[in-house]
Amino acid sequence: MGALRLVLGDQLSEDLSALADIGPGDTVLMAEVADEATYVRHHKQKLVLVFAAMRAHAERLSAAGHTVRYVALDDPGNTGSLAGEIERAVAETGCDGLIRTLCGEWRLEQAxxxxxxxxxxxxxxxxxxxxICSSGRFQAWAQGKRQLGMEFFYREMRRETGLLMDGDQPEGGQWNYDAENRKKLPAGTAAPRRRRFPPGENTRAVMALVEQRFSNHFGDLDTFDWPVTRDEAEAALSHFLADILPAFGDWQDAMTEGQAFLWHGLVSTSLNLGLLDPLDVCRRAEAEYRKGRAPLNAVEGFIRQVLGWREFVRGIYWLKVPEYRQRNALDADRTLPWFYWSGDTDMACVGDVVTQARQHAYAHHIQRLMVTGNLAMLLGVHPDPVDDWYMVVFADAFEWVEMPNTRAWRPLLTVASWVQSPMPRPGPTSTVWATTAQGAATA
Structure with missing residues (x-):
């Protein structure tokens, strides 16, 4: 008999290592399970995104001639856990081995x-x-360093990949053009029209199932329009590169009321599910600069988020877990205010982010950092409920990308300066905890 090849919901890549040498007698196992839908109460749109993308990927694998054992959420025999589905598949298929790719989250890897x-x-x-950077490669880079700075890691990745390099020097003479990427959006500036993807028949079936099973989860479903297939992910990326990237640098940090997407990349969901390859995405962005269609500050800023920050936080996560999950470096102890869920607050920027998250399961990195993250920090909220909140409300949130951004393995300099200042601190807590940019995959 052949091997059982496990494919998880965030491993929807054609070149997945678990499928690298798949043979005609092998069986691909994919399963929608309640455990993964409820370990936190994920946004309804996130559940639809993952399940619909899984189903589309299973169809693609079947069309390529592979045998796929797909267990839907409402399958009568569904055990409700990935471990249970593996054990059931082993018993029913008679396979002689299990081949899988390492999980993205420590919790699931342990299970x-x-x-x-x-x-x-x-x-x-x-x-x-x-x-782009393996866990082993990151550990080798981190070995012996007293401080792990994203900027220095990013420069090393630039040298290794050759992205935006002029020989052994950075293109344009600078590694980082962030100072040019903080322009204020002029009043009356119209946001560009963004390409979105209304759900097809298969996705609508998943939406009905999610609404039936998880009606008490956070979020709206009638606004769902994320790409769920490889073709849709490619179309979203092509639209961004051609129509949005030229102004991405100028306005990537901008916020304006009632505008969810502006000039943001909107490729994080597809990257984190495996529908897009991060190195290919970076090379295609670089090509726009080389062909004179996008300025250097825009392309460098985008590549830094993917090649730099996304890879960096993933490396930090696997370097520091499981101890990392317990960190509360500044002993914060308050609960998360209810307005993080309801949006019912006089703070307009907070209400706007919550409304946007409810409608689209999305907010960009400045909203996550400067609005919700900094507010939680100033209020002295314990990092556990903040971890959960980010995992629930955003469609692109997975623990490897979210936890390093909220646990902040060391306080930021700006936070340390604030703590040392003579200003009175809010509330009874003696310290605050640091939040770093939630933009690891929200380019």
Missing amino acids: LNAAAERLSIPVEAREDSRF
């Missing part, structure tokens, strides 16, 4: 390792090759 010990067949867990 699958425990399940492997109960199996009577060998299990092979392969490196996740869908990132």
Whole structure:
């Protein structure tokens, strides 16, 4: 008999390591399970996004001639957990081995390792090759360093990939053009029309299932329009590169009331599900600069978010877990205010972010950092409920990208300066905790 090849909901890449040498006798296992839908109460749109993208990917694998065992959420035999579905598939298929790609989250990796010990067949867990920097490569870079700074990691990744390099020097003579990417949006400036993807028949079926099973989860469903197929993800990226990237640098940090998307990339969901390859995305952005269609500050700013920050926080996550999950460096102890869920507050910027998150499961990195993150920090909110909130409300949120951004393995200099200032602190807590940019994958 052949091997069982496990594909998770955030591993929807054609070049997934678990499928690298798939043979005609092998079976691909994909499963929608309640455990993964409810370990936090994910936004309804996130559940639709993942399940619909999984179903589309399963169809693609089947069309390529692979045998796919797909377990839908409402399958009568669904055990409700990935471990249960692996054990059921092993028993029913008679496979002689399990091959999988390492999980994106420590929690799930531990669960699958425990399940492997109960199996009577060998299990092979392969490196996740869908990132530009492997975990081992990051650990080698971090070895012996007293401080781990994203900027220096980013420069090394630029040198290794050759992205935006002029020989051994950065293109344009600077590594970082962030100072040119903070322009204020002039009053009356119209946001560009963004390409979105109304749900097709298969996605609408998933929407009905999610509404039936998870009606008490946060979020609206009638505004769902995220790309769920590889073709849609490619179309979204092409639209961004051609129509949006030229002004991305100038306005990437801008906020304006009632405008959810502005000039943002909107490719984070597709990157984090595996529908887009991060190095390919960066090379295609660079090509826009080389062809004179986008300025350097825009392209460098975009590549820095993908090649720099996204890869950096993923490396930090795997370097620091599981201890990282317990960090509360500044001993914050308050609960998360209810207006983070309701949006019912006189703080217009906060209300706008919550409304936007409810409608689109999205906010860009400045809204996540400067608005919701900094407010939680100033209020002295314990990082656990903040972790959960980010995981719930955003469609692109996975623990590897979210936790390093809220736990802040060291306080930011700006926060340290604030703590040391003579200004009175808000509330009874003796310290505050630091939040770094939530823009790891929100380019």
